[in-house]
Amino acid sequence: MSFVKITEKAIIFDIQRSSLYDGPGIRTTVFLKGCPLNCLWCHNPEATDGNRQLSFHIEKCTFCGKCEDVCVNRVHQLTDGIHAIDFSQCLLCGKCVNACPSSALKIVGKWMTVDEVMQEVLADYDFYLNSGGGITISGGEPLWNLPFTLELLKRCKLVGVNTCVETSGFVSSLRFIEMLPYIDVLLFDYKMTGSAEYLKYTGVSNEVILNNLEIAHSQEVSIILRCPVIPGINDTDQHFEGILAIDRKFPNLKGIELLPYHRMGNSKRLGIGIEETLVSLETVPVELSIKWIERLNELGCSKVKLGVG
């Protein structure tokens, strides 16, 4: 086996080409696995854990039992039309994935080098040039694997690919400032207003996050604020006023996008063996999100628009 520097590799959850909604122009979004936050409403729970994972799509399963036959760790157990999976015993050998005739099993996450990622990114170079697009590094939390992200950013800048990073902002300021020169656009999450609230719903405190927002703003990076709005949790005037305060405090924000709650995260949770969250909450209908926008406008926040998260 050849020696590979750790900075050059990361577990990539997915690479999505032609993405139109993650920053300016036509982009390629690279999703890194691993996130230090644990937001209750996360719609990408498969990217939260920093390791590769087995995932199961029950709607495709035909209960044929092939996976049970091949798994020596007895992860799969089929009894009476129930397919029970003991995720904790899975060693990610991939045998059941290959054996499954209906593609119901998958291993999410793939080790990739910066080179490999770059190759995929550069395939759409002409599209970036004509549209003002480029790469968007997302996750998970892309700043969690800082060496890899930094290396990827540098490589992009070197060949003139516009860079965009989607982040919760939860990273040491010292490290954060190190990568700002390589970032053209920051998609910066603003999830909750108030420190205690932040901790309660995301598992981390927001001080360093707000600090980093301030640093980025003072460094004149283009920032688009992204605000997930979850009915019953942060669709409150208190939070909306918080958004407004941010808007006032940081006049150079390029935009503010609302990301209304979508419940598709839950089936993904089940697929990797974790508990559903916000079980009774439905996907936000468009009418409601428009009301939120109107409310924010009323309060005096005019930059806000609907985003696609």
Add this chain to the structure above:
Amino acid sequence: MQKIDNFSMELNFTETYRKNINEHIAIREARCHKAQFPAVLSEIQENDRLAGRTFWGWVGFSPHNAPGGAAFGYFCHELKIIEAIERGNIPVEQRDAVHEMLHFWKKETSKAKVESAFTDKMIPVLFRDEIVSLPYNFKPLIANPIYRMAGVFLDYEKLLRLGIPGLIEEITEKMNVVKASGGDYQLFEGMLIALDVFIDSCKYYEKQAIEKAKAASNPQRVKELLQLAEVLKKNTISKPESFYEALQLSWLYTLMCGSLELGRVDVYLGDFYVHDIDNYVITEEEALSLMHSYWKLINDLFRDVDGRVIIGGRGRRNEANADRFALLVLNTIKTYGKAILPQTTLRFYEGMNPLLFEKSLDLIGEGHTFPLLYNDDVLIPSVAQAHDVPIEDAEQYMPLGCGEIVLDHMGFGTPSGSLNVLKALDVTLRDGIDPITGKRLGLPTGHLRDFKTFDEFFAAFKKQLAFFIEILADHEELEYVESGKQAPYLYLSMLYDDCIARGKGIFSGGIRYLGGSLESFGSVNAADSLTAIKKMVFDDKLISADQLIEALNNNFNGYEKEYKLLKESPKYGNDDAYADNIMVELHDFMCNTMRDQRERTNLDWYLNVLINNKQNTILGRWVGATPDGRKAGREMANGNTPAGGNDKNGITALLNSLVKPSPDIHAGAVQNLRFGKDVFACERDKLNALLNTYFKKGGAQAMITVINRGDLEKALVEPEKYQDMFVRIGGFSARYIDLPRDVQMEILSRVTY
């Protein structure tokens, strides 16, 4: 009471043909036109602003336009006549004659003449009779002949510049010269008779318009009809001077000559239109109202896969005026309401008035399937190369019907055959034997297990393809030769370069370029199948040759593991070199082999077209399960577009793949793209950038449909609510709810962006 099946026109036509059977072919044809027109011209209808409707007879002469399928010179629609005989409502005095007529044409139609000239090599491959009666056969064939003279693009500029009297003058002069030198002057005599027939037809409609005016009660309608009568009269005595006269003349001529294409309307009507608008001869509303009538006639009388109205592009001598007319065309699409026809085609190039492109995208964004987009910057050099013609001639390229490229009034190239590429692969896997019938359909090149390397197998497949391509190329040539012997196609020869100058009919040496094209279907599935075979059987050795054949024979039932491996093999359309390279190799081989047929035949070109006209679905029904993971009987992928659902890597990856097969060795490839409405509405800049990049990278063409996947799904459940939902199926536009279920499913399976 049942309608009487009156065959007096057909009997008269047959009698005329028979009486003139030994006459010069031009005279015979001209007299046949006289028997046909105005007899097959049908009435001016309520709201028609233009005269010219046909109900072709079941026997007649036409290069292309005819009821119930395509015509091919002298035609006889046997099935319809037999149906009438069986209904028993033919007038007693006609009965014997109808039977006799049916019998007579068996040997005399242009198609029968071609068939009787089949070579020994053709007969076993082209299974003549089964295809003849059914326009698109229902048999598992690999090589299918097609009978029609499609893609007539007349010299409308000449027609309108000279008018009928001017044409008569030119032809008379030429005739006198030829006669004096003892040449074949009768061709011109025939043309003059045909023009007389045209004049008679104008007069017939003029009279009808006046009569209808007398009977009309609405004063506005009376005025319209009298105006129409006036226009028709002018057409008989002078060249057109107004937009109205020009439109009427070009329409009636198109109809009577049996063409189904309208060509560069912006060039030939632009000056008339601009003159009339700028001099207050006509108002915008009036012009639009005439255009609506024109659109209606095209929709009523042409078939869904034809009717090309072409606007924009290089090589327009009156660009500014033409652009103004092109905008009128776009406005007509917008205001007429969604329609299947005409297949409005926008040719564009860098530096052209950007308004045309923008407005076209607006229309597409509103859910119209037109215009179709053709990139001159790629296509002109490609056509020059593929068709081997000078750039000035390539500038006059015209996509006909489903997209086969020919040259405006100088180069003909009817597609006279279809090649089921996937079926050819089906038999190559099995030593040339058709698994359905157990009979030999291809060459005995060995079974899959006999091949030691993938390259050997690919070579065998190429050998099979080359065999069929040669036969079909010979067949194309034969069609022209026999057609040329049968008739000079007078209405075409008068308006095609250089027939008058050479004194020859279009298919007997008159036309400047005589080419042809071969419609190939299933290339993408075949390429993906090759990829899967290479990867699974030869490279990774995860499936043995026998296992694969067994899996295919059983339509993958009981072979779920193999199915999954095959499905997950790399597929064209994802910017994946492994799959795309095989597609390119297959594409190059087919295109070049066809292109080389010019050396074997007298055709000026013979080129591949990767189009689609429901044939991907229809021919697919007869192809068993294939190694790309396509199940038995399922549709094949569209034109040059990835098989439904196989492009998983995003639109940019798809576009990158699409530009890989080279455009300068064939005569047209369909590229279907579908976008959700939201992309047009909210992300227009990004969409523009996407298309721009694609075209700059060498994208030749795009057929864009805007639809929400949800729309399609709902339409399956409640079709009545989705009457106005039109979709593009590669070569044409169709009402989604009218399509067969499997075609609907195929469209649904394509990814929407």
